[in-house]
Amino acid sequence: MIASESDPAGADRRVQPAAGILEVRDLHKDFGGVHALAGASFYVEQGTITGLIGPNGAGKSTLINLVSGFTPPGSGQVVYDGEDITGHSAHQIARLGLVRTFQLSSEFARLTVIENLLTAVPDQRGSTVLAALRGKRYWRRAEEESVARAREFLGRFGLTDVEDLYGAELSGGQKRLLEISRALMGRPRVLLLDEPFAGVNPTLAREVEDILRALRDEGMTIVLVEHEMGAIDRLCDTVVVMAAGTVLAEGSMAEIRENQEVVDAYLAG
Amino acid sequence: MTTAWQFYFITLLTYSGVNIIAAWALNLQYGLGGILNFAFIIFQAVGAYAAAVLTLGPAGGITTFQTYVGGAHLPWLLALVVATLAGGVLALLVGLVALRPKRTDYQGMVLLTVAIIAAVVVTDEKGWLNGASGLVGVPKPFNESLGLGLIEYGWFYVGVVAVAVVLVFIVIHLLTSSPWCRQVRAMREDPVAAEALGLNVPARRLQVFVIGGAIAAFSGALLVGYIGSWSPGAWGPGETFLLFVCIVVGGLGNNFGAAVGSVLVLTVLFNGLAYLPIFSYTTAAEALQLVLLGLIVIAFLWFKPRGLFPERRRRFAFPSAGPDRGTAVAVEEAR
Numbered sequence: 001m002i003a004s005e006s007d008p009a010g011a012d013r014r015v016q017p018a019a020g021i022l023e024v025r026d027l028h029k030d031f032g033g034v035h036a037l038a039g040a041s042f043y044v045e046q047g048t049i050t051g052l053i054g055p056n057g058a059g060k061s062t063l064i065n066l067v068s069g070f071t072p073p074g075s076g077q078v079v080y081d082g083e084d085i086t087g088h089s090a091h092q093i094a095r096l097g098l099v100r101t102f103q104l105s106s107e108f109a110r111l112t113v114i115e116n117l118l119t120a121v122p123d124q125r126g127s128t129v130l131a132a133l134r135g136k137r138y139w140r141r142a143e144e145e146s147v148a149r150a151r152e153f154l155g156r157f158g159l160t161d162v163e164d165l166y167g168a169e170l171s172g173g174q175k176r177l178l179e180i181s182r183a184l185m186g187r188p189r190v191l192l193l194d195e196p197f198a199g200v201n202p203t204l205a206r207e208v209e210d211i212l213r214a215l216r217d218e219g220m221t222i223v224l225v226e227h228e229m230g231a232i233d234r235l236c237d238t239v240v241v242m243a244a245g246t247v248l249a250e251g252s253m254a255e256i257r258e259n260q261e262v263v264d265a266y267l268a269g
Numbered sequence: 270m271t272t273a274w275q276f277y278f279i280t281l282l283t284y285s286g287v288n289i290i291a292a293w294a295l296n297l298q299y300g301l302g303g304i305l306n307f308a309f310i311i312f313q314a315v316g317a318y319a320a321a322v323l324t325l326g327p328a329g330g331i332t333t334f335q336t337y338v339g340g341a342h343l344p345w346l347l348a349l350v351v352a353t354l355a356g357g358v359l360a361l362l363v364g365l366v367a368l369r370p371k372r373t374d375y376q377g378m379v380l381l382t383v384a385i386i387a388a389v390v391v392t393d394e395k396g397w398l399n400g401a402s403g404l405v406g407v408p409k410p411f412n413e414s415l416g417l418g419l420i421e422y423g424w425f426y427v428g429v430v431a432v433a434v435v436l437v438f439i440v441i442h443l444l445t446s447s448p449w450c451r452q453v454r455a456m457r458e459d460p461v462a463a464e465a466l467g468l469n470v471p472a473r474r475l476q477v478f479v480i481g482g483a484i485a486a487f488s489g490a491l492l493v494g495y496i497g498s499w500s501p502g503a504w505g506p507g508e509t510f511l512l513f514v515c516i517v518v519g520g521l522g523n524n525f526g527a528a529v530g531s532v533l534v535l536t537v538l539f540n541g542l543a544y545l546p547i548f549s550y551t552t553a554a555e556a557l558q559l560v561l562l563g564l565i566v567i568a569f570l571w572f573k574p575r576g577l578f579p580e581r582r583r584r585f586a587f588p589s590a591g592p593d594r595g596t597a598v599a600v601e602e603a604r
Contacts, residue, residue: 119451122467132444
């Protein structure tokens with residue numbers, strides 16, 4: 001492909017072969033005078049769980065927002081599955097298979113639990129205006145299939161009994177489970193989880209950990225931001241430590257513990 | 270029934286039908302889509318103006334007393350279609366600008382401003398749509414070919430409006446029972462999360478806005494066919510809030526509720542208050558209507574925020590055992 005003269009960005013689109021399924025290269029982002037990201041780079045191998053840790057203000061949330069398309073980037077690149085997705089809109093990125101969850105519960109409060117899941121089905125038949133006008137006969141079969149698939153996830157996440165409750169009627173822990181199962185309905189290849197254990201009781205948290213491990217073993221790539229170091233230790237294949245908008249260290253949890261810089265900046269503090 | 274009573278009921282029924290259609294359109298936009306369309310009435314107005322000028326014929330001749338643009342002698346049904354499309358096109362243009370802010374309350378403020386500007390411009394630009402005096406003498410649909418008396422024609426038009434209500438209901442029902450509407454409701458609940466799941470929220474908002482705008486224009490075209498005149502007095506920015514009262518009282522997100530709400534608030538209450546005896550000055554009843562509506566909205570938002578008929582909880586009555594048993598989808602069930 002030849003990059004046209006009128007598209008100076010075209011040259012940048014031809015990316016070097018990426019390391020792993022997701023790679024961020026030298027990401028910068030300023031908010032006013034604050035350097036939220038100051039040259040963060042790392043990559044994520046397919047089929048692994050990567051933990052993103054660091055003190056408050058390290059740039060973890062900004063990084064997630066930028067990778068998922070919710071914050072326009074300053075400079076740098078996000079490469080997903082060999083494609084430069086920097087500056088794509090959030091819904092485009094989600095449709096490519098890179099799906100995120102949020103730090104604060106973001107269930108659809110006045111949709112039932114199963115409706116929450118069905119919303120995430122990509123290209124659900126009947127989800128365009130013209131298809132809707134063709135009536136139930138046109139989309140019923142596909143709807144039944146999606147309902148069946150949604151029920152599988154509800155079973156897996158222990159939400160079967162609350163299928164008909166509104167999102168708002170769930171407990172804090174159930175809302176977390178709902179969010180993760182909803183994200184999975186979109187058939188993602190990479191899950192970005194922003195503090196998935198916040199507000200979840202320890203027993204339930206262990207169950208979520210088991211589910212995440214099982215997903216990884218099925219080939220899912222997971223990146224999670226988390227403050228609970230126990231969970232990071234038990235779950236993550238790789239840990240990326242951020243501080244002051246850059247990556248301070250990267251490696252297994254055992255390696256990270258050996259790293260004096262990290263201990264000073266974060267683990268001891 | 271005396272002629273006067275018949276005429277009264279004809280007027281009441283025609284207005285009720287038009288109001289039900291308008292309430293459905295606003296319910297789609299706000300009740301289901303979460304769009305605070307404070308400019309709703311201008312879409313009804315553009316439909317009425319379009320239907321009027323397209324059936325009045327070219328300006329001049331016997332209508333020299335009024336000036337307007339775009340006059341034509343279209344058959345009424347064609348004028349109705351064009352008027353509906355005009356509402357959709359106006360909604361597209363307004364929506365492209367007004368729906369740009371991410372927050373719906375900001376969108377609402379922009380839309381309210383649009384409604385106020387539209388009223389001022391149409392009032393002051395006398396050459397466009399005859400300014401504050403408005404258009405009069407709009408031909409009654411099918412009147413010449415039918416040759417009916419005033420009352421007979423009135424009942425005929427009630428029938429026309431009834432057919433229109435059924436047609437709009439079919440469209441609204443197909444839309445609101447579909448997977449499309451589920452995504453629209455998700456967008457209302459949390460646009461950011463909807464975007465994160467891969468839904469194109471701005472595009473979907475625009476779809477809802479355009480469909481609602483077209484239906485609003487359709488209702489305006491029906492109304493002007495009955496009353497035969499249309500002026501800025503009929504579509505002040507405040508008129509929009511009457512329809513908001515209807516859907517808040519009836520139940521946001523519920524089509525049946527929107528219809529009941531519009532009949533209760535506009536047909537029964539608003540109209541019924543006119544029977545109050547004149548106890549102080551002549552416009553007291555009129556002023557009281559607005560006071561009472563304000564109180565009703567406050568009371569409902571306080572005590573019954575989901576209205577008389579809340580949005581239905583959709584259940585999927587479905588075979589959990591055996592793939593081929595049963596086909597029912599989304600059996601709607603009131604809470």
